[in-house]
Structures are given as C-alpha cells and as structure tokens.
Amino acid sequence: MRTRASVMSAAAAAFQREGYDRSSLARISKASGMSVGAVTFHFSSKEELANAVDRKGRSVTLTTVEQACAEPGTALRRLIGLTLHLARLMEEDPWVSAAIRLARERPQVPAWSAVWLPTVNELLDLASENGELRAGTPVGDVATLVEHLTAGAEVHVMYHRTDDDHESAVERMARLWCLILRGFSVDPSGVEPVTD
Amino acid sequence: MRTRASVMSAAAAAFQREGYDRSSLARISKASGMSVGAVTFHFSSKEELANAVDRKGRSVTLTTVEQACAEPGTALRRLIGLTLHLARLMEEDPWVSAAIRLARERPQVPAWSAVWLPTVNELLDLASENGELRAGTPVGDVATLVEHLTAGAEVHVMYHRTDDDHESAVERMARLWCLILRGFSVDPSGVEPVTD
Incomplete structure (x- = not known):
C-alpha cells in the first residue's frame, strides 16, 4: 500500500502544478520513482488515478467542514470560520488543491464546492432561524457571497502559490469579512446597483 | 483581412471552449473553413494566434472600463457599475471570455484583472478623497473584495455557460452588492473573524 500512496502523492503534485492534460502516467511514475508498470498495477489509467486523488481531496475537505461545524459560537460565526478553513485547505493541503484543479478541468466531475455548499446552506438556515440575520436578508444571497469569496481565494492561491512573501488566503479572507x-x-x- | 478575422473568431471560440492545450491549429483551421496553410500565412503558431485573441479581449475590456469611468455618479457608484460591466463582458463577449481563459492557462501572460484593477484603485482613491467611504476603511480591502467578486463571476460563467436558464452573472453581481x-x-x- 506504500507504493499506492506514493503514486497518489506524486499524482496530486503533478495535477495541481501541471493540470490534468499535461500530466502523464509516465511523468507521474518517474516522479514517484516507479516504473509505469508498477503504477498501472495500482491505477489502470490516468483517469482512475485522478479519481482517487479527487476522492481524497473531497474527503479531507469533508472532515474539515465537519470540524468547523462543531466549533463553538453562533451559526454565522461558524460559517465565517468555515470559509477561513476552506482558504487554508486550498493553500496548504496538496489533496485539496489538486482536487480543486481536477474538478475545474474535468467538466464531468462535480465542482469542489459541492462538498461544502450544503453545509453553508445549513448554517445559514440555522442563522436565520436563530435571528442572527437582519430581517429581509435573502439567505441565498449570503451563500452566493461565500461562493464568490471562495472563488477569489482560489484564484489568489493559483497565482501566488510560488511567491514566498504573498499574503495568505486565510488573512485575505479575514480582511474581507471584516x-x-x-x-x-x-x-x-x-x-446600490439597479439592473434592468 | 477578412480571413484573419475569421481565423481569430474561430480561435477565440476554441480557446474559450477547449482551452489552450486542447485547441490545435488544425482544428481551428477546420472550424474557420480554411486550410492550415492559409491560417499559418496569418499566424505562424498557435501561440501567436492566442496572443492576438488575448490582445483583442484586453482591448475590448479597456474600452468598457473607460466607458464605465465616464458614466455619471459618485466614484463608488461608477466602481460598482464597472463590476457589472465586467460580469457582462465575461458572459457575453467572445474575445473577453477567451482572453480570461488564455490568461489563466498561460502563466507567462498577465492576469486579465491587470487591465481593470488600476482603474478600480483610481476610483477607490477618488471615493476616499470625496468622503464616500466610511472613516477608517482600507481602500485596498475594497479592491480585494472587487477581485473576489469578479473571480466568483468568472467561475459562475465557466460552469453555467451552456445552461439555458441560469442566472446571469450581472444579476448575481447586483444581488451581491445589495x-x-x-x-x-x-x-x-x-x-468578525480573528486570525492568529
């Protein structure tokens, strides 16, 4: 099983850095120090390997989402905390960053946000029931805001992954909420904008 | 010159739909109804063609930015109007949507936001000088918010381009500002979040 784990690590790094199309089984094998034959013993195709990395990234995300939900505080506070955790995952977790890129590049796969958006909606419903939202606030608008803030974090991380002194996505997210x-x-x- | 224009149109459609890597000169030639020889008479390589499409997308964007700046109203109102125009371009303009994807997929090219971010900063400085912002508002935070909202619009457009009954990115942006x-x-x- 150690071989399988090494292949998956090398694949996650390649998918995150080069994208799905530019990553080949040959290069991934080389990076993991194995023959293509040894790799295909575990994963019959690049697609199967990408699916395994994607599942791992989603599972790491789900664990974090559950932890954020269990933190103390009001529902809105936990929701905001969840967005900071998501920003941290994007920036630091190799499985999550690979899964995000893989989902963007493979239209047949659900977006990464499908993992956490149901929880965002649950926390917002709870915030609404508990009177944490101003009267008349459309709950769906706050969910849309969370999606846009997260997309911005994703783009920020994508462009600054290799900079040494860039602002962290977590700090950036915290600044925006304030x-x-x-x-x-x-x-x-x-x-206020008016559209026709 | 009509040939050149047809090739550029076919290329923009291919880059936007398939991305840079998956678009080949052969497929673009076929889509524009020309031979590869006729295409390479105008553009010696796929890169040169991508650069031409990218320049066109940036030039369309710049024209829109200048128009948004010249609209009546306070600086903050014009800034918000500008974000709605950017959302419309992403969704409706074939050059702009191709240029956005090309910039994301070719790290050596500046991000599309480089075209409009200087104007966002100028409008925010003006809003600050004119007392349109609450005391103590960091101007840079509002610029960061604009970047995140725009990134969210980009992701929304990317996922829903082929849906017939999706909400427009412009309406979504207006909802968020409200x-x-x-x-x-x-x-x-x-x-308010607290980071360590």
Missing part, C-alpha cells in the same frame, strides 16, 4: 461586516459606504442605498 | 451594502448580520462585531 470589511463586509463593518460596511464601507457612507451612503449604501445611494450606490 | 447584500454587502445593506449588511446582513445583526451582530457584525460579534462575528
């Missing part, structure tokens, strides 16, 4: 919660316009209703 | 400007937490300071 800005959003405090508000920043002196005339909010005067600048 | 939510953010109105605020949604009954206890904003109690849910």
